[in-house]
Amino acid sequence: MAPLTRMRAADGNVPNELAPEYYAQRASQGGLIISEATQVSPYGQGYPSTPGIHSAEQIAGWKKVTDAVHTKGGLIFLQLWHVGRSSHSSFQPGGVLPVGPSAIAITDQVSLTPEWMTVPYETPRALELNEIPGIIEAYRQGARNAMAAGFDGVEVHAANGYLLQQFLDSKSNHRTDIYGGAVENRARLLLEVTQAVVDVWGAERVGVRLMPFGTYNDVGDSDPIGLYSYALTQLDRLDIAYVSLIEARKGNSMEIDTPKDIGALRPYWPRTLLVAGGFTGESAEQAIVSRHADAVAFGRQFIANPDLPVRLKMGAPLNHYDRSTFYGGGAAGYVDYPALDGVATSD
Numbered sequence: 001m002a003p004l005t006r007m008r009a010a011d012g013n014v015p016n017e018l019a020p021e022y023y024a025q026r027a028s029q030g031g032l033i034i035s036e037a038t039q040v041s042p043y044g045q046g047y048p049s050t051p052g053i054h055s056a057e058q059i060a061g062w063k064k065v066t067d068a069v070h071t072k073g074g075l076i077f078l079q080l081w082h083v084g085r086s087s088h089s090s091f092q093p094g095g096v097l098p099v100g101p102s103a104i105a106i107t108d109q110v111s112l113t114p115e116w117m118t119v120p121y122e123t124p125r126a127l128e129l130n131e132i133p134g135i136i137e138a139y140r141q142g143a144r145n146a147m148a149a150g151f152d153g154v155e156v157h158a159a160n161g162y163l164l165q166q167f168l169d170s171k172s173n174h175r176t177d178i179y180g181g182a183v184e185n186r187a188r189l190l191l192e193v194t195q196a197v198v199d200v201w202g203a204e205r206v207g208v209r210l211m212p213f214g215t216y217n218d219v220g221d222s223d224p225i226g227l228y229s230y231a232l233t234q235l236d237r238l239d240i241a242y243v244s245l246i247e248a249r250k251g252n253s254m255e256i257d258t259p260k261d262i263g264a265l266r267p268y269w270p271r272t273l274l275v276a277g278g279f280t281g282e283s284a285e286q287a288i289v290s291r292h293a294d295a296v297a298f299g300r301q302f303i304a305n306p307d308l309p310v311r312l313k314m315g316a317p318l319n320h321y322d323r324s325t326f327y328g329g330g331a332a333g334y335v336d337y338p339a340l341d342g343v344a345t346s347d
């Protein structure tokens with residue numbers, strides 16, 4: 001199950017009371033769930049009602065989720081998130097500006113406020129060099145908290161144009177210090193964060209998600225193969241469990257499907273490769289058989305089909321997803337998608 005933001009957290013950005021049921025419905029023996037993106041710090045939040053992993057209440061809320069998933073025989077990793085400049089001052093403690101690698105605003109999208117108002121993105125404040133250790137510490141603490149919450153591992157979210165990708169990509173990173181310029185510098189924060197998380201969990205429980213060719217959140221690189229081949233080669237040296245690559249899409253949407261170019265990066269990542277992006281049961285099988293990838297993560301189809309692995313195995317028809325209930329709201333579109341009659345949701 002791919003990481004899926006649902007914007008339904010309760011007060012204090014604690015996973016809501018239906019979250020254990022939602023995740024347990026989708027838990028299957030042998031399958032891996034990646035949680036929705038979860039901010040490691042209050043400054044890392046950029047959307048309404050997304051959960052965090054920086055307070056005792058949030059840890060306790062997530063513990064209920066991991067217990068429910070484990071009871072069903074499932075496994076779940078927490079996706080560690082800092083949105084960087086993809087935030088708005090209305091989310092920031094003290095109403096300060098969000099931070100990024102450089103003072104460059106997102107111009108091709110709009111931001112939400114905590115009250116779901118649509119507003120332009122602000123120009124972020126470029127992080128000072130001496131603030132970067134604090135960012136790494138936030139991820140390290142998030143990783144520790146994920147362990148306290150009973151997760152099986154963690155995934156570093158370095159995709160979709162959030163903070164770590166803002167540092168990676170040349171369009172959003174114009175720094176002139178050791179975190180900007182050459183690919184070795186732009187990849188530095190990703191590698192330091194991953195190392196910090198590996199120090200907590202051990203490398204075999206850590207994955208990293210990247211989006212080498214996408215432009216969501218106004219990112220992009222002048223030489224994605226050069227940048228991401230370097231990042232993958234260095235991640236390989238950290239011995240992590242897997243890399244998850246999001247297939248590129250047309251335009252700026254995360255939800256239009258044109259897989260391309262991932263194959264060019266495969267030689268730089270000999271380890272376990274997850275891919276996601278518009279797969280069907282058939283195309284996923286083809287991806288595995290052809291060794292394009294080792295595993296395929298499903299997003300939207302898993303929202304609508306709690307027993308998706310069973311359905312794919314049987315070739316059974318799928319429920320259609322309702323986009324209007326992806327983000328926010330309550331039980332509708334969250335825990336009320338039916339499983340196949342008479343088939344247990346745990347594989």
Ligand SMILES: Cc1cc2nc3c(=O)[nH]c(=O)nc-3n(C[C@H](O)[C@H](O)[C@H](O)COP(=O)(O)O)c2cc1C
Pocket residue numbers: 002003004005006035036037079157159160209246254255276277278279297298299300301326327
């Ligand atoms: C509602 C929704 C929320 C998403 N939230 C996240 C997220 O929190 N973290 C992330 O890395 N990707 C997120 N994505 C991207 C998905 O993980 C996945 O890569 C994408 O949906 C493509 O897979 P699919 O075609 O099977 O849906 C989200 C996608 C959707 C549709």
